[in-house]
Amino acid sequence: MYKLNLTEAYCPAQADTPMRERTIEEMLREQVETHGDGLALREMLADGTVGREWTYAELLSDAERCGRALAARHPAGTRIAIMAGNCPEWIIVQLGAALAGLTIVTVNPSFTPREVHYVLEQSGSAAVYYQPHVRGSALRPIVDEGAAGLPAADYVIDIEDHADLFAGAGDGELRETIPHDICMIQYTSGTTGFPKGVLLHQHGLLQSNHDVFVRWNLAPGKQVLCPFPLFHTAGSAVCVLGALSHGATILLVTVFDPAAVVSGIAREKPEVIGGVSTMIFALIEAARATGTDVKCVETIVSGGAMVQPELNRAAQEIFGVPILIVYGQTETSPAITAAWPTDTGPDLTETIGQPCSHMEVAIRNPSDNSICAPNEQGEICMRGFNVMAGYNDNPQATAETIDADGWLHTGDLGSMDSRGYVKITGRVKEMIIRGGENLFPAEIEAALLEHPVIAEVAVVGVPDEKWGEIVAAFLRLAEGAQRPDDSELRSFIRARLSPQKTPAHWVWVKEFPLTGSGKIQKFAMAEAFAKGEYA
DSSP, X not given: OOOOOOSSSEEOOOOOSOOOOOOHHHHHHHHHHHHTXXXXXXXXXXXXXXXXXXXXXXXXXXXXXXXXXXXXXXXXXXXXXXXXXXXXXXXXXXXXXXXXTOEEEEEOTTOOHHHHHHHHHHHTOOEEEEOSEETTEEOHHHHHHHHTTSGGGGOEEETTOXXXXXXXXXXXXXXOOOTTSEEEEEEOOOTTSSOOEEEEEHHHHHHHHHHHHHHTTOOTXXXXXXOSOTTSHIIIIIIIIHHHTTTOEEEEESSOOHHHHHHHHHHHOOSEEEOXXXXXXXXXXXXXXXXXXXXXXXXXXXXXXXXXXXXXXXXXXXXXXXXXXXXXXXXXXXXEEEOOTTOXXXXXXXXXXXXXXXXXXXXXOTTTOOBOOTTOOXXXXXXXXXXXXXXXXXXXXXXXXXXXXXXXXXXXXXEEOTTSOEEEEEEGGGOEEETTEEEOHHHHHHHXXXXXXXXXXXXXXXXXXXXXXXXXXXXXXXXXXXXXXXXXXXXXXXXXXXXXXXXXXXXXXXXOOBOTTSOBOHHHHHHHHHTTTTO
């Protein structure tokens, strides 16, 4: 950990790793030179066994062949969409596109034709590279309908058909690229409206994810189990580029079946496993149910918010190690902060670690942009090499996110202590301003979840003539429980929080509107409430 004694909630950039501006091609060739016979990629099948494997030399060869085929079809700078589940071909197209000077546009394979059309049109994609079937669903009809009337309809290529994928490789030439070339566009989840295309460059993706694995002591030859979807930065950036930049082996989970993955972990013994908290919980439950020994794992990595203490205790019981959190967002390639392997106790469960290398992190007052005092709540902001180039064709949203001094405003509320450890406390746009007082939904939600019959809750601000905004709580009843009346809930929350934080509206729902990545769309609930749809 960094030894810091901060007097304000600002952590200057820590240069504990070398800063290297290089391309994906340069990184791959360096790895081939040093350990070309080492395993780069292994395919974990649906039953937990390993299928195909690639050494670094073989992976570079296939990436070059794919790159030449892509270069023969598409001019430099062309954007090509990839719509597939986790499969080795996804990674080969990702690397091949970088070698050909193209930009991949990642598409969630669960998207509807309407969502596919939006991404293809907004990104200006000239082609779609797709997997025929994902989780039992045929993608070609969805691709064809989504691409109808767009340039991408002219190039729809099955990535599992290698004759098709590599066609024309003999006619194409790899292109010279530079570290700041845009190589990937990922679309945000859309918790605040239409998804925005995030423009990511090679240097930001490589350096950021190399550095985070330096913190976690990744070494050549170690295996990194990747169940994260490749269409997210956690998969294609953290696990793929992070592992490859260290000469490690990607153990790619193609189908996330917890019991099968647990058997695969016991057999293949990966040193590092990744996953969102729900995945890790499922692996813990599967290992516990089958009595499988998975204590071969040295590091568990999870992305997102803070890790619950009970989940960390379970991880230590089953895997023998705690969960290390990495916090970030697509716009930052994605890492901003991360835990250290030496962290213990509350630092593991109540914080999101310290800032990653070569980036500044500050907590700023949302009202006047001033830097907060240690432990004072404000907006988490960062500045560094890994900030996106902007939102595709959306200068207004870019300017709203990156200020004139280059600080990216995450939209997350948090605090930083004098050691530089950061906590997340909510979302700026979710902050409720009631009569000039700032209220934070996360605090109210945590109190409501103490009630035994509440399974899930989302708190939002809704317009009010007198107060400007007031609190509305959307609740899901626990299975088999009896619904309490509003007066009981008011008494319950008043015993825990001050009057202004007590919800004025109580709305019971059977389910919450979610994004494709499972986040609650609070803006959609607020809009529906305003229209009287919850009356």
